[in-house]
Amino acid sequence: MLRRLLCCLVSVCLFPFPRLQAQELLLPVPGAMVHLSESFNPPILRGIKVHPENPFRFEFILDRGNETSSEAKRESLLAKEDFLKNESTKLIKYFLASLTTPEKDLWVNLSPYEKDRIVPDSFGQTEMGRDLLAQDYLLKQLTASLVYPEGDIGKRFWKRVYELAGNKNVPVNTFNKVWIVPDKAVVYENDKAGTAYVVEAKLKVLTEQDYLAKNHNRRQTGDMMLTPQGEASCPQAGCQANQRSTSKAPQGNPQSQTQTSQIIRDIIIPQLT
Numbered sequence: 001m002l003r004r005l006l007c008c009l010v011s012v013c014l015f016p017f018p019r020l021q022a023q024e025l026l027l028p029v030p031g032a033m034v035h036l037s038e039s040f041n042p043p044i045l046r047g048i049k050v051h052p053e054n055p056f057r058f059e060f061i062l063d064r065g066n067e068t069s070s071e072a073k074r075e076s077l078l079a080k081e082d083f084l085k086n087e088s089t090k091l092i093k094y095f096l097a098s099l100t101t102p103e104k105d106l107w108v109n110l111s112p113y114e115k116d117r118i119v120p121d122s123f124g125q126t127e128m129g130r131d132l133l134a135q136d137y138l139l140k141q142l143t144a145s146l147v148y149p150e151g152d153i154g155k156r157f158w159k160r161v162y163e164l165a166g167n168k169n170v171p172v173n174t175f176n177k178v179w180i181v182p183d184k185a186v187v188y189e190n191d192k193a194g195t196a197y198v199v200e201a202k203l204k205v206l207t208e209q210d211y212l213a214k215n216h217n218r219r220q221t222g223d224m225m226l227t228p229q230g231e232a233s234c235p236q237a238g239c240q241a242n243q244r245s246t247s248k249a250p251q252g253n254p255q256s257q258t259q260t261s262q263i264i265r266d267i268i269i270p271q272l273t
Contacts, residue, residue, distance in 0.1 A: 005050065006196055008098040010185045011106075012045050012091055013198040025134050033148065034141040036271065041065040043087040045095060047197040060095075061197070062088050090127065097128040108132045110140060111177070139272075143178055146268055153271060160263045178264070178272060179211040180204070205272045209261045 028034055047061030064084060098106060105120040108129065123129040148154040183204035188197045206214065 004099065005048065006187055006189070008095055009045060009048050009196060010182075010187060010198060010201060011098050012094045013185070013201045025130070027134055027137060028141055030141075032141065034138060034145045036142070043084055043091070045088075045091045045198075047195060048095075049193070049195045051194065058095075060088070060092060062091070093126075094128045094131075097123070097126040101126070108136050110136050139178070139180065143268065143272065146271055153267065157263065157267045160267065161260065164259050164263065177208045178269070179206045179208060181206060181211065181214075205269050207261045207264050207269065209258070210265070 043065040044063050045060055046063040049059040051057045101123050105123045108119045109117050110133070119129050119133060146153050147157050149158045181204055183202040184200065185198065186200040188199050
């Protein structure tokens with residue numbers, strides 16, 4: 001049980017979601033340009049205290065964050081406190097959702113090749129499931145905006161692509177999905193006090209080629225996964241590690257796939273990271 005609590009705490013700490021409207025998600029329409037946001041550290045759950053005599057009682061430690069966005073600078077102190085209260089409530093709901101939802105159901109999927117497989121019914125009814133879908137949608141919008149040929153990054157990207165393609169058609173593997181996965185988490189646990197603190201938590205952005213290769217190697221070597229049962233299940237935007245459909249994306253030339261993945265790795269991945 002304690003291990004499950006730690007996994008849920010790490011998952012919430014790893015995946016702090018950008019600010020979304022509580023009642024209605026104001027997402028960009030399909031095809032709209034989405035730009036990189038200003039850097040800021042959002043509020044996040046950093047620790048938990050459990051009470052063995054009352055297993056339904058938790059105390060959470062909140063890192064207030066250090067927001068530097070222009071929006072945050074305009075907020076009054078009172079509005080800031082209200083914002084922190086709302087964010088802490090949301091994060092606790094995420095924790096409880098990850099605690100009560102089976103690991104195999106902690107995923108969302110917006111792949112165009114799996115249109116009938118978006119989110120498990122039970123997880124889709126939670127605020128965490130809804131917000132994960134919203135973040136996966138934003139991730140795809142942002143990635144598409146970065147490769148827009150009229151933008152600075154897009155110009156660099158397509159220049160490399162056409163240099164690779166020469167007089168041939170652009171390989172379909174250029175339109176590679178990206179995945180956000182857990183990279184590293186360090187947790188300090190004090191058994192006597194019944195407390196645990198997430199000291200460090202990092203994410204990594206991968207091309208799909210690297211993601212599939214990493215999962216293959218992980219299954220072979222038996223590296224520990226985030227979930228207690230060792231499933232290839234990861235509650236983050238874009239994750240679809242469980243119950244994969246038999247539908248597949250178009251396959252291109254393996255050499256072209258490697259070359260175009262390297263272009264994405266060199267130009268797009270650093271921006272997303």
